[in-house]
Structure formats: C-alpha cells, structure tokens
Amino acid sequence: MIGCEGEPRVYLASRSPRRRLLLEQIGVRALVIEVAIDETPRPLEPPAAYVRRVAAAKARAGCAARPAAASLPVLAADTAVVLDTSILGQPGDRAAAVRMLRRLAGRSHEVFTAVTLIAGGREQQALSVNQVTFRALTESEILKYCDTGEPLDKAGAYGIQGLGAVFVERLQGSYSGVMGLPLLETAQLLAAAGVDVLAAAARIQARGADRAS
Numbered sequence: 001m002i003g004c005e006g007e008p009r010v011y012l013a014s015r016s017p018r019r020r021l022l023l024e025q026i027g028v029r030a031l032v033i034e035v036a037i038d039e040t041p042r043p044l045e046p047p048a049a050y051v052r053r054v055a056a057a058k059a060r061a062g063c064a065a066r067p068a069a070a071s072l073p074v075l076a077a078d079t080a081v082v083l084d085t086s087i088l089g090q091p092g093d094r095a096a097a098v099r100m101l102r103r104l105a106g107r108s109h110e111v112f113t114a115v116t117l118i119a120g121g122r123e124q125q126a127l128s129v130n131q132v133t134f135r136a137l138t139e140s141e142i143l144k145y146c147d148t149g150e151p152l153d154k155a156g157a158y159g160i161q162g163l164g165a166v167f168v169e170r171l172q173g174s175y176s177g178v179m180g181l182p183l184l185e186t187a188q189l190l191a192a193a194g195v196d197v198l199a200a201a202a203r204i205q206a207r208g209a210d211r212a213s
C-alpha cells in the first residue's frame with residue numbers, strides 16, 4: 001500500500017486485517033508488527049480484565065519488536081465475545097464454530113474490545129463494551145454459515161461486517177468495536193498522544209486542493 005503524504009502512521013501489533021482496514025477508514029496507516037501472545041483466559045478472569053490484559057500484552061510485545069529508535073505509536077486490541085459468564089474467543093475449528101453459534105442463536109451477548117496505545121513511553125487504554133442480539137438460527141443456517149469459513153478467525157465465530165450480519169437483530173454500542181477496533185475510543189487515544197485524525201484529513205484535503213488549483 002502506498003501511503004499518502006502527511007497521513008498519520010502507527011505500528012499495529014495485530015494480525016487482524018479488520019483492524020488495519022478500520023484504521024485506514026480514519027486515515028491512519030498501519031505498519032503491521034506480528035506478535036505472538038498467549039490469549040488463554042485465566043480461571044475466573046472477568047472479561048474486561050481479560051481483554052485489557054491481552055491488549056496490553058500485545059502492545060508491549062509490539063513495542064519490543066518494533067525497529068530500534070522507532071518513534072511511532074504502537075496500537076493493539078483484543079476482542080472477546082461474552083455469553084453469560086463464558087468468554088468465547090476464536091473457535092479454532094468448524095466444530096467449535098458450530099457449537100458457539102448454537103449457543104449465540106436467539107440470544108443477546110456482549111462483545112468486549114480493549115485498545116492499548118503506547119506513545120512516547122506512555123501506555124493508555126480504552127474499553128468498548130457492546131451488546132449484540134442474534135435472531136433464532138436453524139441448524140441448517142449455522143452449518144451453511146460455517147461452510148463459508150468466515151467464523152474461523154473471529155471471536156464468537158461470526159463477523160458482523162460479513163455474512164454474519166444476517167444473524168444480527170440488534171446492536172447496542174459500537175459497530176467498529178464489535179468488528180475489533182472501536183474507532184471513537186481509538187481516535188481519542190490517538191488524540192491524547194498528539195495524533196488528530198480530523199486535522200490530518202483536513203491538511204491532506206487542503207494540500208490536494210492546492211495541487212489541483
């Protein structure tokens with residue numbers, strides 16, 4: 001991808017293509033750093049504490065792995081689907097995806113996403129908690145959806161931004177938060193670190209207009 005001059009840039013400690021696309025949506029270019037973190041929840045760990053801990057661990061690992069003397073901020077996030085007291089991560093295989101979707105069908109669940117930004121040696125975090133209600137699903141719908149492969153790399157075995165949208169009866173909260181990176185909170189964290197996405201977009205726009213005249 002060719003970046004646009006003046007576009008804010010961050011290191012993104014995440015393999016999630018969704019997070020890169022969501023950053024692009026607000027004019028931020030992500031330089032991806034691959035990090036490997038153990039995402040196993042601790043026994044009885046509350047969901048908010050879990051996503052906060054994992055997002056922070058990803059961001060710290062991203063800091064350690066970024067090129068020496070790099071000054072760009074490092075961003076990371078973690079998303080979990082929570083049904084009653086169960087934390088549902090990525091299903092791992094088709095059978096687990098089928099089991100998760102059977103549990104989510106016809107009910108409401110919560111989607112927790114924590115975002116961590118490390119900039120200038122300072123670590124900041126935000127949490128987005130959202131409620132999603134699924135309509136009732138037939139067994140045949142669940143199996144057909146799992147055949148698409150879409151559920152496999154997604155917490156709770158669905159993608160609100162994909163075919164999974166046809167299961168979503170109601171969303172209370174942030175669409176981008178469910179998708180893996182809440183943009184309101186992310187922009188606030190970036191602003192606190194001196195990166196104003198609206199001002200950057202206005203600068204780029206003005207420069208384009210100058211060139212065209």
Ligand SMILES: Cc1cn([C@H]2C[C@H](O)[C@@H](COP(=O)(O)OP(=O)(O)OP(=O)(O)O)O2)c(=O)[nH]c1=O
Nearest residue numbers: 014015016078079154155158159160178179180
């Ligand atoms: C609920 C939901 C989750 N997801 C995705 C977002 C995340 O990519 C994924 C949750 O898993 P995460 O562990 O948060 O992220 P990841 O493994 O994809 O990437 P990394 O650990 O490298 O940061 O589920 C959707 O894309 N749409 C949805 O509707």
